[in-house]
Amino acid sequence: MPTDAPRRARRGAVALLVTALVAMAGCGGGADDAVEPASTPAPTEEPSPATPTPEPATPSVEEVRFTSGDFELVGHLTLPGGSGPHGAVIVVHGDGPQTRTSTPGTQEVLDRFVPAGFAVLVWDKPGSGESTGDFEEGQTLRQRAQILADGVGYLADHEAIDADRIGFWGLSQAGWVMPLALERTDDVAFMVVVSGGGEDGIEQTAYQLGQRVVCEGRTPEEGQLVETHFPQTAKGPTFDDYIDAMAVLVGIEGWETFAGPGLKTEADWQPWPAEIDAYFDPMSVIEHTTIPVLAVFGEMDRFVDPVQGAAAYKQALLRAGNPDYQIELIPETGHTMLSQSTMCGTGGAVSPRYLEVLDNWIAALDTALS
Numbered sequence: 001m002p003t004d005a006p007r008r009a010r011r012g013a014v015a016l017l018v019t020a021l022v023a024m025a026g027c028g029g030g031a032d033d034a035v036e037p038a039s040t041p042a043p044t045e046e047p048s049p050a051t052p053t054p055e056p057a058t059p060s061v062e063e064v065r066f067t068s069g070d071f072e073l074v075g076h077l078t079l080p081g082g083s084g085p086h087g088a089v090i091v092v093h094g095d096g097p098q099t100r101t102s103t104p105g106t107q108e109v110l111d112r113f114v115p116a117g118f119a120v121l122v123w124d125k126p127g128s129g130e131s132t133g134d135f136e137e138g139q140t141l142r143q144r145a146q147i148l149a150d151g152v153g154y155l156a157d158h159e160a161i162d163a164d165r166i167g168f169w170g171l172s173q174a175g176w177v178m179p180l181a182l183e184r185t186d187d188v189a190f191m192v193v194v195s196g197g198g199e200d201g202i203e204q205t206a207y208q209l210g211q212r213v214v215c216e217g218r219t220p221e222e223g224q225l226v227e228t229h230f231p232q233t234a235k236g237p238t239f240d241d242y243i244d245a246m247a248v249l250v251g252i253e254g255w256e257t258f259a260g261p262g263l264k265t266e267a268d269w270q271p272w273p274a275e276i277d278a279y280f281d282p283m284s285v286i287e288h289t290t291i292p293v294l295a296v297f298g299e300m301d302r303f304v305d306p307v308q309g310a311a312a313y314k315q316a317l318l319r320a321g322n323p324d325y326q327i328e329l330i331p332e333t334g335h336t337m338l339s340q341s342t343m344c345g346t347g348g349a350v351s352p353r354y355l356e357v358l359d360n361w362i363a364a365l366d367t368a369l370s
Helices: 106-113 140-156 174-182 201-215 220-235 239-249 306-320 352-363 365-369
Strands: 060-068 071-079 086-092 118-123 161-171 190-194 293-298 325-330
Touching: 060 140, 071 140, 086 106, 086 140, 086 174, 086 365, 106 118, 106 352, 118 140, 140 161, 140 174, 161 174, 174 190, 190 365, 201 220, 220 239, 293 306, 293 352, 306 325, 325 352, 352 365
Parallel strands: 086 118, 086 161, 161 190, 190 293, 293 325
Antiparallel strands: 060 071, 071 118
């Protein structure tokens, strides 16, 4: 659940090994070797033609349409060319309206997975592009997860796809959607989580609001108050819990922008329903996940707590006994893996370290899946 700098201190090459193979041809003869002059010139043989270098396989793109409940999904599947069947990765969007080309990081996924022999499937989110359907309030994550599981089923039935090598790459809110999808299908072989978060949506929203308070010019102490007390306004089981938390928040300038438009009366207040998406903690699934996992966080992420997320993933995967996981907390990198020197700054180019991590992980993926 995507989600703008106080909570904890932030932490922050690879030697490129080049092997040169030099072929050396030597010729010579012994001192006693006699060389007889040829009486007639030796026939000249025509040189054999060089073996042509095969052209690299050309990727192809096909339109994809499938249904999931009342949703119709439209997107495209990029196939790497060459003989299949191929492994495949589904790009899982973050929050908000997104089309098959709009999610940050999609091009980097195509540029890396396709040359490695993996197909890439990405579709327009319902209500965006050509996909249709409306999400139910409070159930968006679960409905998106079912769509994702049905997308896995679509790939598993595709003649060019290896059903045993289908995985996910997802950004931000995808860190909540993908674990929910893992509960709905057993056909997921790997997962890449980028800025996915390691806590429920209420706690994640509190972190985001705390960062925003500071980036708007208030003190880190005020940001910490927001992080501490905002969750109680949603999770508190009684009206008194709500009022106690709000009593702290209303002392912060501009509190209405993050705590709601005005105090609720007891007659208007009611606890948040426990079954809504906001209470889902993805670690409840990750702690049982044993497929290969790459979890990447940017140290300057002001939307999802990167330090908490990295620690939560490590603890959950250890509890799962997962033998094949990698967690990276990348310095000077923001939410969408753009280089960023400050928490409140704007991103530049894609982080070279992120690309290096992704390249190396993909290179080792076939071995991990064998």
